[in-house]
Amino acid sequence: MSNYNWCHNPDCHTIETQSRVRGSGDNKVLRTIKINTNRQWSKDTIWDYFCNNNCLFSFLNKFRQEVANIRPVREPSETPIKVEKTKYESHRYRWTDDGTERVPYQATRTTISRVDND
Numbered sequence: 001m002s003n004y005n006w007c008h009n010p011d012c013h014t015i016e017t018q019s020r021v022r023g024s025g026d027n028k029v030l031r032t033i034k035i036n037t038n039r040q041w042s043k044d045t046i047w048d049y050f051c052n053n054n055c056l057f058s059f060l061n062k063f064r065q066e067v068a069n070i071r072p073v074r075e076p077s078e079t080p081i082k083v084e085k086t087k088y089e090s091h092r093y094r095w096t097d098d099g100t101e102r103v104p105y106q107a108t109r110t111t112i113s114r115v116d117n118d
């Protein structure tokens, strides 16, 4: 079982960084980044397949149509919610000639919660 992937950006090997240089003498190359898939922080995430943000977004941009075709979205989805507005005492500061003055006002907090339809 392999414990690594090669970065999936087809242009990864064309990006000029020291970390991609391999070989010796006159036989040097820029090589696709090898990704250790045993790293805990990237386990089961997109980072098992791409070496960084730049490579991920280059890939997404190049294959945007194919990516969109994996799971086409032809209509919006909706999540039933309840929007609750509650008033509470807050304060702001107003500049005065000798500093600031605390001014109370009634603020509004908006809370969105999900509605279970099961």
Ligand SMILES: [Zn+2]
Binding pocket: 007, 008, 009, 012, 033, 050, 051, 052, 055
């Ligand atoms: Zn890469």
